[in-house]
Amino acid sequence: MYQISVEEHFDAAHALRGYRGKCEALHGHRFQVVVRVRASRLDDIGLAYDFTELKAKLRAILERFDHSCLNDVMPFDKINPSSENIAATIYGEMKARLEEAPVTLEAVEVRESPESGVEYREG
């Protein structure tokens, strides 16, 4: 089994609704996003999956979040733009984009800072 990961980031603002503390006010992060997929076999040139292709799929998802106020961007206009919800949202969209790919989505990790992050996986 091979596990492959790519990492991208986006810069965005968010404010956590209903949170009692600093994070209730609008503030920004450079959100680091790591996507992990697994593959059980390699292709004929020894690759499990092309990093470039995986990165392009992730970038396509993150595009609408970059330089935005997440609270105005779907689905965070309805649900709180917490790192937990961001990770689960990216996971769902990534899973749909990998439907035809020879790999299985394992996890999506979203980090708000070097010290704090969330990993989402199914189950």
Ligand SMILES: [Zn+2]
């Ligand atoms: Zn925050």
